[in-house]
Amino acid sequence: MVQRKRVTLRDLAEHLNINTSTVSRALSEKSSEMISPDVVKRVRKAAQEMGYKQNAAAYALKMGSTKTIGMIIPDLMNPVFPPIIRGIQSVLDQYGYTAFLAYSENNEGTAHTEVERLISRGVDGIIYAAAFRTDSVVDLCKSQGIPLVLVNRVVDQGDVDTVKVDDSLGIKMAVDHLLDLGHRKIGFIAGPKNISVSYIRLRAFTRTMAEHDLEVEPHRIVEAHALSEAAGEQAMSVFLGQNPDATAIIASNDLIALGCFTALKQFGYTCPKRMSIVGFNNMPYLDWFATPLTTVSIPHFQMGERSAELLLKRIKADNVDYNEEVLLKPKLVIRKSTAPLIASKKKSGST
Amino acid sequence: MVQRKRVTLRDLAEHLNINTSTVSRALSEKSSEMISPDVVKRVRKAAQEMGYKQNAAAYALKMGSTKTIGMIIPDLMNPVFPPIIRGIQSVLDQYGYTAFLAYSENNEGTAHTEVERLISRGVDGIIYAAAFRTDSVVDLCKSQGIPLVLVNRVVDQGDVDTVKVDDSLGIKMAVDHLLDLGHRKIGFIAGPKNISVSYIRLRAFTRTMAEHDLEVEPHRIVEAHALSEAAGEQAMSVFLGQNPDATAIIASNDLIALGCFTALKQFGYTCPKRMSIVGFNNMPYLDWFATPLTTVSIPHFQMGERSAELLLKRIKADNVDYNEEVLLKPKLVIRKSTAPLIASKKKSGST
DNA sequence: TACTCTAGTGCAAACGTTTGCGTTATTCAA
DNA sequence: TTGAATAACGCAAACGTTTGCACTAGAGTA
Incomplete structure (x- = not known):
């Protein structure tokens, strides 16, 4: 059964002999309370049966929010980043957000163009793990008014949300x-x-x-x-x-x-x-x-979590004015590559 | 300069005193040839100056193509997948596609719901690296008519595009x-x-x-x-x-x-x-x-490349009927964990 | 001069949602 | 019995594109 055409609100409406606006409201958690309970039930049942899925593009166009964010990573081959991404995803999932992934190749130029692409895709925010100390990406985001949080690598100018470790x-x-x-x-x-x-x-x-x-x-x-x-x-x-x-x-x-x-x-x-x-x-x-x-x-994973939380918070409340800095604690793990200085060498403090 | 409002085709049109349709055509590579050369030039100049970026949501809604794909990975912590993702991205970039990233946690259920989410986001296709031998995701994609290619892990039923190693x-x-x-x-x-x-x-x-x-x-x-x-x-x-x-x-x-x-x-x-x-x-x-x-x-990276190429090919030509299987060659790399059987043990073949 | 062609643009519909507002039907108080 | 108030729903516009079609003006032909 290849159903080439997705089923739309109008399809549901016609099938139930009601208006699309009613269907829309019945499906929405917020506004379903202004619809009679049994209509809500019927609509949701039909939506389930006919396999209705909200058209993300239409929603985004209408609402101005895509419920997507972009992640810019300098290099996935560096094994530090996967856990961070994992952390980001874990909180994004809870809020119905999805993440684009892009690389900067440790190059500010490509980072800039990737961010432009993501913005053009309408992302609601960006998590940037590839910042240089002075980085045009933060200006770009500021000028476009889209929320940005820096992870791990921060930028000299202070007025931007960051999560980093001490x-x-x-x-x-x-x-x-x-x-x-x-x-x-x-x-x-x-x-x-x-x-x-x-x-x-x-x-x-x-x-x-x-x-x-x-x-x-x-x-x-x-x-x-x-x-x-x-x-x-x-x-x-x-x-x-x-x-x-x-x-x-x-x-x-x-x-x-x-x-x-x-x-x-x-x-x-x-x-x-x-x-x-x-x-x-x-x-x-x-x-x-x-x-x-x-x-x-x-704490890679935690860094991811915190940055996602921070970004979501910024997206919700549109107060781009104030910025936050979360500072995580590192931990020394001692293995075998360090050992006491051997006694045979003469110890000399600096003069 | 916080330009909260994105500049639209209409903005450009009003600014140039022409119709939005003309602007649209002038900006498009395909249809710009039906517009007089100097109008094209003026439109593109203005677009540049005013910082016009196509609204991806509107494009997607109108055209039915988001120029995005989804990648489903069982587990990013497994260091095998980053290079694959890298390979995918490298070819996606060339064609203006962007990729969503999602995890299955090696769980068919979450894989299924993630794919549903991606489909609902309107992805043009899916690269699935988390398949089980029988996997509901391939039926899901088939029924929705959205292109799918399996990487590495394949599925028993044969009629699906795959790239795997021998x-x-x-x-x-x-x-x-x-x-x-x-x-x-x-x-x-x-x-x-x-x-x-x-x-x-x-x-x-x-x-x-x-x-x-x-x-x-x-x-x-x-x-x-x-x-x-x-x-x-x-x-x-x-x-x-x-x-x-x-x-x-x-x-x-x-x-x-x-x-x-x-x-x-x-x-x-x-x-x-x-x-x-x-x-x-x-x-x-x-x-x-x-x-x-x-x-x-x-060949991780190559696997990524090939799967992205295959998917893009399927997206272009809408012939979901036929499927392809690309088979890559592995290579033995001998290190120190294998050594000749020590002579002291008596050798005995199986009876 | 009158005609057809064509190159270049404009008009308007459509994609699938959401939502302010208007309309109807029902309830309740007086 | 009448009025207002409320609950439930429909209408239509709008988001920013793309594109088939209609339109205009100038060029070319007879």
């Missing part, structure tokens, strides 16, 4: 952990500084070190050109070249940390014996690794 | 590999048999063994209740209990293979010395694992 705290925990283990000559492989998380984590590193009266010299910091494995390997290679004495490294990212591993191997160094490594994000399956990575864990 | 060949390669290494007492941890891949891989296992005159006894096969790590561990435990003599195992899935690892550990067995393990799918980051898993690799 990166500074995370780095502080990582540094403290290494300090506890006796490490002093600690390096940092930073991510691109036009991304907030990279920038913030780097600053938190130097600041935390400073709080312990440890000054970090410039050669102790190398910036990877991307938050990826390859970029991490490359950066770690130059780091090792100029830091033969370093005993521990903090990577801006788990992926970068992986790159550090392979660079380490190329130098014939072992982890954690020769050098401790700590990452950031706690990507899945880390426990299975040859040397399980110590890393700071962030 | 699972039988994959298993054959795995078996041959183990045989080459000298193994004879080989077990199989199957997935739920209501999923095509599980079923096909299991059959391929017994058949390949038979082709080598090796009969596989029933206790050599244990079915996990899901394609997950936990289920794999559980199944492997019962397997090890009833197969103290087995020297190799094939898992229906990488995730199940991981479960096998932990069950192995609980029995105090080592891999690959005491037992070889081979998985299926070649999920990311396997190279990093403590004992890198030998597994059969499938």
Whole structure:
């Protein structure tokens, strides 16, 4: 039975010999109370039997709301994002919203055009996980008046809804952990500084070190050109070249940390014996690794949930004026890639 | 500058003192040739300047096509699917299509309701990666007349577009590999048999063994209740209990293979010395694992591409009558979880 | 000059909803 | 018995497009 034509309100109305407006009201939860109970019953029964499904396009055209949102992800291959998406979906489902998925390829240009496409599709809001520290997407959304919430990566300008984790705290925990283990000559492989998380984590590193009266010299910091494995390997290679004495490294990212591993191997160094490594994000399956990575864990799923909730709230109440910032707590998970500084090396605090 | 109201065709028309129909035609690539060139130029210039964006809802309502499709994924946490999605997106982008993302949680019921929601949203087609061997979703799509293509998991009834990989060949390669290494007492941890891949891989296992005159006894096969790590561990435990003599195992899935690892550990067995393990799918980051898993690799990204191409083709040409099946080739990637059978054990073929 | 053609535009209907307002029928109070 | 009040429903417009058809003006032909 191939029913090529969808059944419409009018079909139902004609079948029941009533007006389409009555059918519409009877089907709506809100306005069904202005219709007599038995008509409501008959309409709903008929709708059920004839397989009526509301035409989303017509609804959207009439109401100006599509009950859809867009998600922009820098890269699905990064295992951090699936759980976030999962969290978003879980709350969206409860409110009858559906999500478009788009990639930015970590490129602001494509992010911009993707957002334009989504806006043109009439999304009610956007969850943006691919922000740079200055990003034209937020201006675009503001000018079009469509709700936007930033996840994880935020933007320098303050007036926008965000849900992020306390990166500074995370780095502080990582540094403290290494300090506890006796490490002093600690390096940092930073991510691109036009991304907030990279920038913030780097600053938190130097600041935390400073709080312990440890000054970090410039050669102790190398910036990877991307938050990826390859970029991490490359950066770690130059780091090792100029830091033969370093005993521990903090990577801006788990992926970068992986790159550090392979660079380490190329130098014939072992982890954690020769050098401790700590990452950031706690990507899945880390426990299975040859040397399980110590890393700071962030509540991916919860981040997704919170951002969806925030967005929905903004969509409902149209007060774009005020913005909210939800800050989630990270957690250090200690595995095998960090170990106490071996006694054979002479310990020297910074002068 | 918050421009709350989107600019419409009528806005453009009034601004240029022409009719909306002329504007519409001037903007359309097809029908712009029936409009005088300089009007076309003026219209497009104005559209550019005033920031006109076509209202997708109105277009969809009028034309009956939303230029959207839906993707149903059993579980995003399974690292196999992100690359597939990536592949789908890559071709969708080229044709101006956008994709909804939904989960089935490996549950036919929720898959069904999600598909209904997507259909109600007016998607032009659906890519379904979560099929069971008999699945009401394909009947649903057929009855509604909306194009459907199955990826990876297929369905017993034959008359539907699918893109899958040659699972039988994959298993054959795995078996041959183990045989080459000298193994004879080989077990199989199957997935739920209501999923095509599980079923096909299991059959391929017994058949390949038979082709080598090796009969596989029933206790050599244990079915996990899901394609997950936990289920794999559980199944492997019962397997090890009833197969103290087995020297190799094939898992229906990488995730199940991981479960096998932990069950192995609980029995105090080592891999690959005491037992070889081979998985299926070649999920990311396997190279990093403590004992890198030998597994059969499938072309995830390409699967996504092909399925999107197939779907788009079906959407264009409305011939739902004929269906196509594209079959991709797997590849065995040998890592460290498989090793030659140690000589100390007495080799015995099956009687 | 009068005719037909055609290129270029305008008119208006339609897609399927929702909703303000008008209409009818019923109830209740006086 | 009459009035107003209320409950239930119908009418029609509107959301922003696309497109078949009608219309106009200028060009070409006889």
